[in-house]
Amino acid sequence: MSVDHEKIERAVRMILEAIGEDPDRKGLEETPQRVARMYDEIFQGMNQDPKTFLAKTFDEAHEELVLVKDIPFYSMCEHHLVPFFGKAHVGYIPKGGRVTGLSKLARAVEAVARRPQLQERLTTTVANSIVETLHPYGVIVVIEAEHMCMTMRGIKKPGARTITSAVRGIFQTDATARAEALSLINH
Ligand SMILES: Nc1nc2c(ncn2[C@@H]2O[C@H](COP(=O)(O)OP(=O)(O)OP(=O)(O)O)[C@@H](O)[C@H]2O)c(=O)[nH]1
Numbered sequence: 023m024s025v026d027h028e029k030i031e032r033a034v035r036m037i038l039e040a041i042g043e044d045p046d047r048k049g050l051e052e053t054p055q056r057v058a059r060m061y062d063e064i065f066q067g068m069n070q071d072p073k074t075f076l077a078k079t080f081d082e083a084h085e086e087l088v089l090v091k092d093i094p095f096y097s098m099c100e101h102h103l104v105p106f107f108g109k110a111h112v113g114y115i116p117k118g119g120r121v122t123g124l125s126k127l128a129r130a131v132e133a134v135a136r137r138p139q140l141q142e143r144l145t146t147t148v149a150n151s152i153v154e155t156l157h158p159y160g161v162i163v164v165i166e167a168e169h170m171c172m173t174m175r176g177i178k179k180p181g182a183r184t185i186t187s188a189v190r191g192i193f194q195t196d197a198t199a200r201a202e203a204l205s206l207i208n209h
Pocket residue numbers: 099100101139140141142169171172176177
């Protein structure tokens with residue numbers, strides 16, 4: 023299912039009118055359609071379940087850390103509908119041979135990011151999805167992001183970065199395992 027193009031087009035036209043613009047002037051006449059097409063793309067995660075990506079596993083006897091760092095992502099702050107974006111670091115320790123493809127960790131991040139979102143919920147949803155599909159020994163998700171709602175408006179603090187983390191399983195109970203993962207993330 024895609025977004026309701028017709029509704030978005032009407033809404034964008036109304037916003038343009040509300041700010042005092044002429045939605046029929048040359049430069050703006052295609053803008054409502056463009057925004058509708060863009061929302062199809064940036065809110066694609068509304069129709070995606072991260073677990074369907076993660077559930078594709080292969081049987082591999084690796085029961086040590088797997089960490090994909092620096093996964094770039096773009097999301098939309100649900101309070102202001104402006105972007106927040108940055109990098110996600112996703113690690114887990116597989117159990118029972120349930121190893122997923124590396125790209126699936128990035129696909130899971132993308133599916134959850136492409137929705138109206140909060141950074142905290144993005145972080146916990148990715149971690150919980152991995153727990154629920156792979157049942158690993160542990161999961162660690164660290165996300166660092168810059169929020170446009172804090173840079174281009176309001177408090178106006180460009181460069182301020184928000185870091186959130188979610189740890190599950192062994193990373194919660196074993197400080198050494200957590201420290202090893204964090205040192206690799208910060209390396
Ligand atoms: N916890 C959290 N807060 C966020 C996130 N994205 C934006 N916010 C915050 O959401 C809050 C909304 O606050 P409100 O007081 O309702 O809205 P506002 O008047 O526009 O707030 P200001 O940004 O302080 O001007 C702001 O403090 C934002 O910084 C996020 O991912 N997580």
